[in-house]
Amino acid sequence: MQVTRTQIPGVVVFAPTPHRDHRGFFSRTFDAAAARAGGVDPAAFVQDSMSRSRRGVVRGLHVRVGLGEAKLVRCSSGAVFDVVVDLRPGSPAFGRWLSFDLDGDTQRSVYIPPGCAHGFQALTEPADTSYRIAREHDPTEDLTIAHDDPTLAIPWPLEVSAMSEADAGALPLSALGPQLRRIEASVT
Numbered sequence: 572m573q574v575t576r577t578q579i580p581g582v583v584v585f586a587p588t589p590h591r592d593h594r595g596f597f598s599r600t601f602d603a604a605a606a607r608a609g610g611v612d613p614a615a616f617v618q619d620s621m622s623r624s625r626r627g628v629v630r631g632l633h634v635r636v637g638l639g640e641a642k643l644v645r646c647s648s649g650a651v652f653d654v655v656v657d658l659r660p661g662s663p664a665f666g667r668w669l670s671f672d673l674d675g676d677t678q679r680s681v682y683i684p685p686g687c688a689h690g691f692q693a694l695t696e697p698a699d700t701s702y703r704i705a706r707e708h709d710p711t712e713d714l715t716i717a718h719d720d721p722t723l724a725i726p727w728p729l730e731v732s733a734m735s736e737a738d739a740g741a742l743p744l745s746a747l748g749p750q751l752r753r754i755e756a757s758v759t
Contacts, residue, residue: 572605579657579664581684583609584671585643589678598678600645601703611682615641615705622700624651624693627732630700631690632716632741634658636753639685640712641705646673649698651691652728656716658744659686659756666744668723675699686756688716692727714750715741 573586585605589598603613624630632654644653656668671681673691683689691700718727718734720743744751 572599572602574605574609576609577669579655579667579669579687580662581610581682582655582657582669582687583611583682585609585680585682587678589676600647600678600680601643606682609682611641611643616643616703617707618704620702620704621647622702624698624700625732626693626696626698627729628693629690629718629727629731629734629738631738632656632688632718633690634686634688634714634716634754635706635709635712636714636750637709637712637755638706639754639756641685642683642689643680643703644673644683644689644691645678645680645701646675647678647699647701648675649693649695650674651693651698651700653681653691654689654725655681655683656688656723657686658688658751658754659684660752660754662686666722668725670725673700684756686754690718692729692731694728714747716747717741717743720744
């Protein structure tokens with residue numbers, strides 16, 4: 572498994588090598604040794620979740636305030652345009668975002684450290700996205716940033732076909748000052 576650190580501190584991409592033959596493929600999607608090599612504690616994960624999205628759906632941009640929430644995200648079937656935004660106070664990459672093409676063929680995963688917002692757009696019909704999460708969910712810590720925030724200017728590849736009411740009503744970063752100050756995650 573190839574481990575690649577990105578320009579945002581703590582954001583790591585894990586790229587397995589799918590073994591293909593006439594039946595399809597087999598791929599290791601998580602490896603504790605590779606996680607450790609990327610600076611990720613494999614024992615920290617406490618929950619696995621999955622979403623299925625229709626083409627054009629945008630989910631996010633979500634972040635947890637307080638101690639935050641680390642995630643390992645993978646598109647297990649279909650394809651998504653995945654986005655990570657660094658919102659950690661004191662981070663040299665604060666306010667910067669990266670995008671990743673995740674799909675069921677490559678089975679690449681992106682590790683998102685606490686204090687970074689995450690969102691994606693489904694590029695296929697459907698797109699299944701798997702999440703390995705390091706903290707139990709506490710809805711009082713949820714914060715959503717507008718996917719179309721003009722400061723971030725994320726070039727979502729498709730017209731948005733649907734999103735949750737909470738995501739559709741999210742505010743831009745410029746209106747979230749007090750809430751953003753509640754992010755306690757540090758840069759490691």
